[in-house]
Amino acid sequence: xxxxxxxxxxxxxxxxxxxxxxxxxxxxxxxxxxxxxxxxxxxxxxxxxxxxxxxxxxxxxxxxxxxxxxxxxxxxxxxxxxxxxxxxxxxxxxxxxxxxxxxxxxxxxxxxxxxxxxxxxxxxxxxxxxxxxxxxxxxxxxxxxxxxxxxxxxxxxxxxxxxxxxxxxxxxxxxxxxxxxxxxxxxxxxxxxxxxxxxxxxxxxxxxxxxxxxxxxxxxxxxxxxxxxxxxxxxxx
Amino acid sequence: xxxxxxxxxxxxxxxxxxxxxxxxxxxxxxxxxxxxxxxxxxxxxxxxxxxxxxxxxxxxxxxxxxxxxxxxxxxxxxxxxxxxxxxxxxxxxxxxxxxxxxxxxxxxxxxxxxxxxxxxxxxxxxxxxxxxxxxxxxxxxxxxxxxxxxxxxxxxxxxxxxxxxxxxxxxxxxxxxxxxxxxxxxxxxxxxxxxxxxxxxxxxxxxxxxxxxxxxxxxxxxxxxxxxxxxxxxxxxxxxxxxxxxxxxxxxxxxxxxxxxxxxxxxxxxxxxxxxxxxxxxxxxxxxxxxxxxxxxxxxxxxxxxxxxxxxxxxxxxxxxxxxxxxxxxxxxxxxxxxxxxxxxxxxxxxxxxxxxxxxxxxxxxxxxxxxxxxxxxxxxxxxxxxxx
Ligand SMILES: Nc1ncnc2c1ncn2[C@@H]1O[C@H](COP(=O)(O)OP(=O)(O)OP(=O)(O)O)[C@@H](O)[C@H]1O
Ligand SMILES: [Mg+2]
Numbered sequence: 001x002x003x004x005x006x007x008x009x010x011x012x013x014x015x016x017x018x019x020x021x022x023x024x025x026x027x028x029x030x031x032x033x034x035x036x037x038x039x040x041x042x043x044x045x046x047x048x049x050x051x052x053x054x055x056x057x058x059x060x061x062x063x064x065x066x067x068x069x070x071x072x073x074x075x076x077x078x079x080x081x082x083x084x085x086x087x088x089x090x091x092x093x094x095x096x097x098x099x100x101x102x103x104x105x106x107x108x109x110x111x112x113x114x115x116x117x118x119x120x121x122x123x124x125x126x127x128x129x130x131x132x133x134x135x136x137x138x139x140x141x142x143x144x145x146x147x148x149x150x151x152x153x154x155x156x157x158x159x160x161x162x163x164x165x166x167x168x169x170x171x172x173x174x175x176x177x178x179x180x181x182x183x184x185x186x187x188x189x190x191x192x193x194x195x196x197x198x199x200x201x202x203x204x205x206x207x208x209x210x211x212x213x214x215x216x217x218x219x220x221x222x223x224x225x226x227x228x229x230x231x232x233x234x235x236x237x
Numbered sequence: 238x239x240x241x242x243x244x245x246x247x248x249x250x251x252x253x254x255x256x257x258x259x260x261x262x263x264x265x266x267x268x269x270x271x272x273x274x275x276x277x278x279x280x281x282x283x284x285x286x287x288x289x290x291x292x293x294x295x296x297x298x299x300x301x302x303x304x305x306x307x308x309x310x311x312x313x314x315x316x317x318x319x320x321x322x323x324x325x326x327x328x329x330x331x332x333x334x335x336x337x338x339x340x341x342x343x344x345x346x347x348x349x350x351x352x353x354x355x356x357x358x359x360x361x362x363x364x365x366x367x368x369x370x371x372x373x374x375x376x377x378x379x380x381x382x383x384x385x386x387x388x389x390x391x392x393x394x395x396x397x398x399x400x401x402x403x404x405x406x407x408x409x410x411x412x413x414x415x416x417x418x419x420x421x422x423x424x425x426x427x428x429x430x431x432x433x434x435x436x437x438x439x440x441x442x443x444x445x446x447x448x449x450x451x452x453x454x455x456x457x458x459x460x461x462x463x464x465x466x467x468x469x470x471x472x473x474x475x476x477x478x479x480x481x482x483x484x485x486x487x488x489x490x491x492x493x494x495x496x497x498x499x500x501x502x503x504x505x506x507x508x509x510x511x512x513x514x515x516x517x518x519x520x521x522x523x524x525x526x527x528x529x530x531x532x533x534x535x536x537x538x539x540x541x542x543x544x545x546x547x548x549x550x551x552x553x554x555x556x557x558x559x560x561x562x563x564x565x566x567x568x569x570x571x572x573x574x575x576x577x578x579x580x581x582x583x584x585x586x587x588x589x590x591x592x593x594x595x596x597x598x599x600x601x602x603x604x605x606x607x608x609x610x611x612x613x614x615x616x617x618x619x620x621x622x623x624x625x626x
């Protein structure tokens with residue numbers, strides 16, 4: 001299958017902190033790929049580097065055959081990378097509907113925007129009920145739905161999800177993961193960062209394990225789920 | 238004596254309202270820029286000034302060509318607004334953006350830059366005007382049509398009186414409320430909807446009682462009168478305020494401005510280039526400031542490179558009064574400040590038997606600014622940045 005996204009030994013720094021030490025990974029069309037690892041391993045940094053929020057110092061990021069590293073974030077979005085950031089980061093004082101519309105900022109075709117909005121509301125009926133409410137007044141789960149919906153409004157080629165289950169009740173976690181699987185079935189390519197490794201490996205096709213800025217293990221998701229090291233470190237024995 | 242004071246009240250409040258509209262338009266520029274950058278753009282007073290001067294030049298240059306004063310005013314407003322918008326965008330591009338790109342985190346640096354830009358603009362305009370006219374004072378021409386005074390029909394006069402009284406009482410009741418909250422050391426930061434309803438109800442009650450009691454004095458035989466140019470100021474300001482309201486709430490650019498104000502990084506994940514939006518914000522704020530400059534020139538006729546300072550600092554006070562970063566707040570703050578200033582200016586003379594004249598009215602704004610900063614730095618309406626208005 002076609003490679004959608006590829007990282008070739010990417011190094012990212014925050015000042016003197018060497019957060020990514022040569023990360024290489026790839027995501028192919030139609031896949032769910034998960035990136036798991038402990039706190040501070042560099043998962044968020046990997047996604048932020050891909051979407052241009054931080055610039056890598058070394059290495060290459062190739063999206064659909066073109067180098068995108070060193071492009072600013074707003075240019076990378078245009079290429080078709082949708083990023084649902086850690087902690088949701090919805091706009092608290094825009095309404096739900098405005099949050100979605102700003103997600104489609106790059107689309108000038110009103111018809112297309114309306115269609116996508118309808119799709120998002122179809123996927124998350126909760127959001128339709130709350131469309132006039134301010135984003136900041138939503139519950140954590142609803143905010144996560146809104147953050148995902150907002151990214152979908154760009155109709156991205158690949159969706160980067162950063163810990164969509166964070167801080168949610170178990171029922172909601174299941175609901176969000178069902179949505180992720182559903183989106184994938186509809187053809188979205190997904191790069192999923194998760195602390196909840198068990199669940200992530202269940203829905204993903206392949207996975208990477210990140211440890212203090214380096215990829216230490218990779219492989220098909222079922223294999224990783226059976227791996228003794230992974231079990232011990234991330235799956236609670 | 239007391240009756241004289243009250244009989245003056247309606248016209249004083251009306252005058253204050255007119256001045257308040259000018260302040261409101263300038264204040265919007267401060268507040269919008271603060272909203273997206275958390276920067277107090279002290280050069281905004283000079284952006285206002287450049288609009289006022291450009292307006293004067295337009296009037297003087299085209300007076301012979303365009304006979305219709307209303308059309309001439311329209312052209313002057315457009316040119317004054319455009320020049321100020323250009324200056325505003327240039328200041329951002331040449332002074333603030335380079336600092337931003339360098340990642341300066343010290344908040345003092347952009348502030349000092351802003352003050353530097355202010356001085357630069359004053360002297361630049363002085364230089365240009367000096368080369369161009371050999372003098373840097375310019376006078377707006379007067380037109381009979383604009384100077385003419387109209388008596389408001391009684392019903393309209395009554396409406397204006399009642400509205401101004403209401404605003405006046407509301408301001409007082411609110412002031413007492415927040416001083417009370419402050420003294421009680423209550424946790425609650427801003428009044429709930431119900432508190433606001435209660436305060437409004439109280440103000441309505443006062444308005445009704447007051448206007449019934451002083452019925453005779455309030456509506457004099459002459460009624461309320463207004464000059465054409467003041468009326469024009471109100472009409473143009475209202476048009477600008479409604480236009481801005483539409484732009485901020487209903488257009489894609491408006492949503493993008495609010496998004497950048499709330500979270501610029503995440504906005505860039507939506508494909509928004511924050512620099513472009515910041516530049517647009519300076520454009521809009523500059524245009525409003527320039528139009529305010531032309532209206533100011535129309536009211537007070539004399540303009541020069543240093544004319545921006547006092548109105549600028551008053552409009553800044555208005556923006557702080559309404560809660561800096563809050564768009565509605567800036568408009569309300571402008572109106573309230575305009576009225577307070579006129580009240581202070583008029584009644585100070587009376588109350589001190591002429592010992593303190595109207596010239597003290599300028600101090601009022603500074604006193605208010607200091608009081609707010611001491612007691613309620615978040616302003617009256619208090620909400621932050623990027624609000625729907
Ligand atoms: N803005 C920043 N400035 C300095 N250091 C940072 C910054 N963001 C992250 N880091 C550091 O980079 C490393 C990787 O952080 P990152 O947020 O990518 O980890 P993570 O795997 O997403 O962790 P978590 O599971 O807690 O979200 C950490 O050591 C962190 O302290
Ligand atoms: Mg993280």
